[in-house]
Amino acid sequence: MIVTITMNPSIDISYPLGEFKVDTVNRCDIARKTAGGKGLNVSRVLHQLDDPVTATALLGGALGEFIKENLAATGISFAFSKIAEETRNCVAILHDGKQTEILESGPIVSEAELVAFHQDLDTLLREATVLSISGSLPKGAPTDYYNQLLDMAKAKNIPVVLDTSGASLLAAVQHANQPYLIKPNAEEVASLLGIPEITNLTDLKISLQSELFRDIPVIVVSLGSDGAFVKADDKFYKVDIPKIEVKNPVGSGDSTVAGLVSGIYHKQPLTDYLKKAMVLGMLNAQEATTGHVNLANYDTFYRQIKVTEVK
Incomplete structure (x- = not known):
């Protein structure tokens, strides 16, 4: 079984607008509300893949109850912990090809x-x-709280895919029991190393050879529409993806994580599950609903993805 953790879940509200006008009224014909937070998006995609998944999170108040009802309606298994305060909302305004x-x-x-x-x-x-483990920590949790979860997993020999950022990611990569896989972007890699920026793949490759990352088996660096750059042990790979028409990019990174998690669960070869991850990210971007993929198009995209070793 796969367990997903969302420490700071939300109701994701998406407002698609033809044009976003500042300091006036904007009317939206279709507003979409879904159980959100990065880990719940991961859970939703894993469920569509028919992988056995149980979602856990901290939920509170009426918004927390909405999340339970939303997931139950789709048949996703969950085991949530109750908190006193209200779960949050997160709003995405889709306008003029931007978010x-x-x-x-x-x-x-x-x-x-x-x-x-x-x-x-x-x-x-x-x-x-x-x-x-996906997303930010809630207020009240220590910066290194994820390290406690890494220790729990290590004690049971369970590989951890960690998708977070900032201080909590830095604490995790410096921890004795590190995650099996992390998925930062180039900006986050630079931040972890305390350098201004990473402008090209050569610099990225050099950065990933830092002592900080030495003992993390797999690092998947998201490059957006340019695919990904991957460090796996002492090897490096560039993943190239086809150009697609994007309808809603919200949740695409989480869908990519779902593919990585699924591949590890099924013990697939690295190159296979990298392709799976990229496909799921693209499929999500083509759907209006966050965390939804049309698997009918899976094979078409899969055949177009190239994974090349970088020497």
């Missing part, structure tokens, strides 16, 4: 609530073979 986001910071969790979650997760991990 403007308004993200609430979310609830403050107590130490007791974190302890309860820790205990609930320990029960789930008894049946897990892969753990996926």
